[in-house]
Amino acid sequence: MSQKNTVGIEAMTVPDEPSAVGNSMYNLAKDLFPICRSITGNGVRETLTIIGAKLPNLTIHEVPSGTKAFDWVVPNEWNITDAWVEDEFGQRVLDFQKNNLHVVGYSTSVDRWMDLDELQTNLHSLPDQPNAVPYVTSYYSPRWGFCLTHELRQKLKPGLYRAVIKSECKPGVLNYGELTIQGESEQQVFLSTYICHPSMANNELSGPVVTTELARWLIAMPKLRYSYRIVFIPETIGSLVYLSKHLNLLKSNVIAGFNITCIGDERCYSFLPSRAGNTLSDKVAQHVLKHIDPKFKKYTWLDRGSDERQYCSPGVDLPIATIMRSKYGEYPEYHTSLDDLNLVTPNGLEGGFNALRKAIECIEYNVRLKTTVFGEPQLGKRGLYPTLSTKESANQVRAMMNLISYCDGERTLLEIAEAIGEPMSKLMMILKPLISNGLIEAIRDEAAPKSSLTPLP
Amino acid sequence: MSQKNTVGIEAMTVPDEPSAVGNSMYNLAKDLFPICRSITGNGVRETLTIIGAKLPNLTIHEVPSGTKAFDWVVPNEWNITDAWVEDEFGQRVLDFQKNNLHVVGYSTSVDRWMDLDELQTNLHSLPDQPNAVPYVTSYYSPRWGFCLTHELRQKLKPGLYRAVIKSECKPGVLNYGELTIQGESEQQVFLSTYICHPSMANNELSGPVVTTELARWLIAMPKLRYSYRIVFIPETIGSLVYLSKHLNLLKSNVIAGFNITCIGDERCYSFLPSRAGNTLSDKVAQHVLKHIDPKFKKYTWLDRGSDERQYCSPGVDLPIATIMRSKYGEYPEYHTSLDDLNLVTPNGLEGGFNALRKAIECIEYNVRLKTTVFGEPQLGKRGLYPTLSTKESANQVRAMMNLISYCDGERTLLEIAEAIGEPMSKLMMILKPLISNGLIEAIRDEAAPKSSLTPLP
């Protein structure tokens, strides 16, 4: 797709239709879906290897069990090879090989006959969603358990059952992937997604597959204003580990960023703010979503639930916001076996990708703008304004005149777009001839060399 | 009542039911009701003596007539021994002994026969409230008059009437009561109420009786963060006199306070702001009332009418707000004989007392809070978070997690409570284990020793 080769105006004009990008992301999701991921273990490594095949510069890090991360400690590494429940006749009632959600995450190993009553104390189902297998974990307290549909649970007959879990949990490592892309500035945009969920699609394969595609798009850019830091981590413990290793660097350099999660279904767009609520990331996310769909859902900090809990925690306070499709906890399939590759679609992933891509473009292009002349410029002599003045003349060029009227050297393009109710992408188009005619100049605020915004003219 | 023995979490858990406190306040109101109070005179002294019996440290001050108080002068002292109107047959048509509202406050003495027409020019009644005796005063312009129900007035037959008022108005003193309670800090909370109204109950015996009970509760505290300055004064001239004597001290030390009035009926809760509108008192009052009754009535500075007119006047500007039940001027019985001990009830007084008590507790506990760790603390290992992660885990501990997420060392507990939509009283409970586990620290901003918030753990 040629539009990936530049940042900016050209990219903004890409029609938001299902395309090769959506299918490419969906295929990656299909490859990753069957793997049994957890916060540590072989599933994480297998996942990072597959992603690494698409992102050759991805570095896979390992952090030993027992390492401190602020108030937390990296737990032992958990691996599971098989698990099932069989009845007195040797029939497998539940089989980990068929669906890895059947086993409670971090279950201890077990192989024991018991009656139904005892088995029940280790079963989890959802009476309100009788056909869904729930997703349950117990990372920090040893126990074992099986998850199943409530329908199946109600059919279980009294009798003896053998519960088998072939797992081990012992000192090992926690893994995460990291990729940096150098731009003109040392200032960074931070993208984080997580790779710790077993077979579920919106939460959470959509995150890593969209992030992979964003990374590929950024790598293909001939020039980037900002540098990019992209991580694939286990949720919570992974972000805590990453923060504890890089806190000062992140606080110094990160000027915006997104936690990328729940970004693959087609039902809606959602926004969740940073703790501060008014960072560049927050403003850009809302601007982009408003122009994609004015009815996008706007959550508050009180609705948070993913790694922004760490990235925006007191004293950390990175400018990280979240752009989603259907938000975790808010759609019925969430954290169950119903969150599958029917719910997530190529179109859904493509929409999510485009929203994040546009948000990044807005960050790249958010320069202050300043007219070079007092008063309105004489646009007619430059062919930019109708020479015949009628009742309607002014309306034909209103967006351009509104834009110029706010280029006071104080407002950024984003602020101007908000003030005049136009999408930044449209204003980038309008800016082109104004900048090439020398009527407007772009001012970049960061320490990086103040070259004019090169891709624009 | 044992819950009065501490400030804070324990007190906050007191159920708001009618109790001994309500009855105690109601009984004091019954004792004070018959006394003929005015802005000066024996009625004020008798009232302060009865209150002083409950508050042994109450100091009764006297200020001579003629003393200047800013733009005002303390008027002569007014006392009345008897008054009546009798008809030609010696029948008493109006009798001060039956209801002290029958005489216009500060009436000059009179003893004269006159015809009905002349008498009428000195009578006051309310055609719209024909069964109510109005409350009328003329403090600063000599005149005499009688107040009566409009029903009675219309029954008066032509003929001769003798009007008798046995009063005198001559140089004397203005009295007020004052009580200070020393806390850890020299910073003060200022409570003011007035004792200048004759036989009326909501406006204004509810004020002094609730204030008396608040003083008793504060005296019983083993420890107080702030000091308390409590005054029982005549309205307007009393607050002006008090301000003129202590203005600099009050401006230096008072960090919050309330004018306590109209606090005894059961119909609603009301709030009237300080002139600034955003002082600690304003914020605390609205926070407390919102959680007692979301439909509390919110007045503006333009609706003011009591001593906040002086306390918040330009150049004075003390942080004084008002928490009321039915506000003066807004209920039909206001300033008439219908404002009696049927309108004011033990329940009504108790509700008012509790609202003010909670407001004071919020002031005492309004510390800034700071997490001691980066990222979210690991609460599971401390038994504060469910170890099994399901769809619902996060909701069970949401208020706690929201609280922690805002403990950034900048926000106070009140600001956090407002941000997360929870009452401060609930957060005080949640804070206890977090502080005792060393995860949160409390920061007191005033000059007083920065000991941690002692009653909390």
Added chain:
Amino acid sequence: MSQKNTVGIEAMTVPDEPSAVGNSMYNLAKDLFPICRSITGNGVRETLTIIGAKLPNLTIHEVPSGTKAFDWVVPNEWNITDAWVEDEFGQRVLDFQKNNLHVVGYSTSVDRWMDLDELQTNLHSLPDQPNAVPYVTSYYSPRWGFCLTHELRQKLKPGLYRAVIKSECKPGVLNYGELTIQGESEQQVFLSTYICHPSMANNELSGPVVTTELARWLIAMPKLRYSYRIVFIPETIGSLVYLSKHLNLLKSNVIAGFNITCIGDERCYSFLPSRAGNTLSDKVAQHVLKHIDPKFKKYTWLDRGSDERQYCSPGVDLPIATIMRSKYGEYPEYHTSLDDLNLVTPNGLEGGFNALRKAIECIEYNVRLKTTVFGEPQLGKRGLYPTLSTKESANQVRAMMNLISYCDGERTLLEIAEAIGEPMSKLMMILKPLISNGLIEAIRDEAAPKSSLTPLP
């Protein structure tokens, strides 16, 4: 009219009825209506001469063609003596002598026979307003054209037509009128209106006639706090020329001002803000209009369309707002022959004049106010407060007490008026006895001598 002889309280009490002022302005409009104005030429000079007869101190300036004005250049001077279209039978189908709107402004000269098809390419009409002759110009691109009603256009039969325009466009001058009125302060209020439209009444003879009357009213004042700078210019190129000559002076001295346009019909009042939106002009305009008609129309900067485009452009940013009746572009007759002296009326002009007069009075009287006593003043002893206190006493003097309560030396009279919901004109009346009793003092902030606000007492 005697009320014109003072600024302030007395003027504010003038009833807003049709009067000599409205008729005087309407008569001036009638005199000016037939003149064929454009941005340069004889029509402008003739117009300025008639206005100069009413304003003897008006200076008429000329600026040569070719003079640079920021990004613009003063165009050649255009004059027209006659123009018509005749058919094969010598019948004049269109005649400039009957309506100067028939010729496109700045048309080149022409005298040529052509068939209807060719003629049509030079005709302008409005299908949606078939009985209106549109107003069309082509200042900066040479072309010729005729404007006519769509009704007439549809009646034109195929055949030959002679199009004659006797015009010339050659180096000459651009003219504008300027008037300054010296006040106590060097700070200025800037009033600008334009005189470049041919025979149309609301847009735009209402502007110059109302501005002329405001100038006469200001000249007649015995004393003014601020100085006034009043210009009659061609729109756009005129304001650019004026700014380019005086930018630094205007930026240093202008504290408020109005672009005066579309101020003569009776349908509504309208407000259009400065670019900043919160200048003194913006605040005063909205305050005055709200009290004239709470339903006045409030436009935004995005609706701009007149000389505020230059006065408020980035880097210029003068505090210029606009008070109008029906706004340009928003009423059906706009820029057509229907915008005539039936649409504009003496009443309409009078209402517009009064709105601007009141706005100027508010600017003149916008002082900070400060009480001279702590607490409320004792108003009873000065006869300003009822001495008998009843249920209703406070309401009788509420506006006065509210005013006093905000005289804290920080707020201006305008801010107080907004805070208490009263018009400034009413508060000026109430202030009189308070200032004369020494209870309130007025503070003028500008560099001018800090004499008390003399016209008030």
